[in-house]
Structures are given as structure tokens and as C-alpha cells.
Amino acid sequence: MGLTEQKNKQIVEAAIQEFQERGFAGASMDRISERAQVSKRTVYNHFDSKETLFRAINQCMFDQLQASMEIRFDPSVPIREELVRLGWTQGKILTDPAGMNMARMMMGELLRDPALAANMNRRLDMVRIVRDFLDAAVQSGKLAIPDTWLAAEQFLGLIKSQGFYPKLFGEEVVSKTELEAIIQSTVDMFLNSYAAEVE
The missing domain is CATH 1.10.10.60 (Homeodomain-like)
Structure with missing residues (x-):
């Protein structure tokens, strides 16, 4: 260097x-x-x-975050385990105090600067990452999802609504125990709607 x-x-x-x-x-x-x-x-x-x-x-952090969130579906693993792994990939920043502090600060800047928000949304497309994962699960016959984009938004929404937004305006972060419960309940609801087979 x-x-x-x-x-x-x-x-x-x-x-x-x-x-x-x-x-x-x-x-x-x-x-x-x-x-x-x-x-x-x-x-x-x-x-x-x-x-x-x-x-x-922002560019540096989002590049790192995007790389850490990239996840490939493994059809040899039970679908529940794969969805839990997907949930942890998306939710791990929620248990990181430094990451949440930065997220809180960035949310304030997004409200102040709409152009920055649009640019961030283009760079960090978590919905696309989850949709690609779900597309692979559908192609393998593990899930039956008519609209994987909508399902990806639902999956992320279930995690964020419990693990991110309630903590956004406080000092605390969700605990790993709390996040585990959130992910498990998200996977339960998801499989109730979209499971193609029982394992």
C-alpha cells in the first residue's frame, strides 16, 4: 500500500x-x-x-456490507436451515452496536438528502440479494413462490419490523437471542406460505 x-x-x-x-x-x-x-x-x-x-x-461501508450479504442457496441443505442462514446474513448488522450507530446517523442524512437516499438504494439492493436466493430455492423445488420479489420484501420486512425499526431511535441493539427468535418466527411464517415440500 x-x-x-x-x-x-x-x-x-x-x-x-x-x-x-x-x-x-x-x-x-x-x-x-x-x-x-x-x-x-x-x-x-x-x-x-x-x-x-x-x-x-458510505460507498466503502456499503460495498463491504453488500459483499458480506451475498449468499448462495445450497439445495443439499434443508430449506429451513437455508432460510435461517439467509435471515442471519441479513440480520447480523442489527446486533452490531457500531453498525446500528452508523445506520441511525445515516437515516438522518437520508431524510436531509434525498439524492443520497436514491444513490444508496441503487448500490445496496438487499431485496435483489434475497430474491436471487429465493429464485434458486424455487428452481430447486424447495419453495413455491409466485412472486419472488414480493416474497423477498416480505422476508426482509418481517425481520426489520422487529429487529431494526424498534431499535432505530434508541441506544440499544437487538440481542442475538432476540434476533434468533425473530428469524425463527419469520422462517415459520415464510414456510407456512411458500413451502413446496415437507422435510
Whole structure:
């Protein structure tokens, strides 16, 4: 890694900590430069504004999140186990305090900046990831779903309605025990509607 790349990495990591702790409005480029142990001029050489830095962090985080959420359906595994695995792939950020702090801060920015929201939706398409998984399950004969896009929205909605939105405006995150129960009940409801066979 070259010096420029190293400085860029230091700035991004420092900015993530700053945004997580203070939110976008309270974040300071001065504190980011102190955290990164670089001059303020260096920060501005890499990112010309706090908004530019925030968008770069979003891009970095969503690229990582998207990669971590990619999941392939395994037809050799019982469908219940596969759906539970899918639920945990989608829900693991909900149990991460740092991830939820960033999500809370980003939600505020989405309300402030509709263009940012549209851009994020284009980049992070969780519904597509789940739909692709469900399409493979349908093709294998494990599920019978007439509209996999709708079913993907339903699957995500059941998890988020219990594990994400109630925690969005508080300080806590859903516990792993709570999330396990949420995922199990989601899978129960999903199989009641869409199971093609009993295993």
C-alpha cells in the first residue's frame, strides 16, 4: 500500500469513528484529522468537504456490507436451515452496536438528502440479494413462490419490523437471542406460505 493509499485509509477509518460517535452534524474535520494523525490540509487534499468524505465512507461501508450479504442457496441443505442462514446474513448488522450507530446517523442524512437516499438504494439492493436466493430455492423445488420479489420484501420486512425499526431511535441493539427468535418466527411464517415440500 502506497503512502497516499495509507493516508486515505487512516482518514476514512478516523471519519467512521467520528461519524459513529457524533453523527454527521456533530462531526468535525479537525477531530478527524487528529484521529487520523494527519494534518487538516491532508484531509482536505483527499476529501474536499465533510459531505464528500461522508459519501466516500458510505460507498466503502456499503460495498463491504453488500459483499458480506451475498449468499448462495445450497439445495443439499434443508430449506429451513437455508432460510435461517439467509435471515442471519441479513440480520447480523442489527446486533452490531457500531453498525446500528452508523445506520441511525445515516437515516438522518437520508431524510436531509434525498439524492443520497436514491444513490444508496441503487448500490445496496438487499431485496435483489434475497430474491436471487429465493429464485434458486424455487428452481430447486424447495419453495413455491409466485412472486419472488414480493416474497423477498416480505422476508426482509418481517425481520426489520422487529429487529431494526424498534431499535432505530434508541441506544440499544437487538440481542442475538432476540434476533434468533425473530428469524425463527419469520422462517415459520415464510414456510407456512411458500413451502413446496415437507422435510
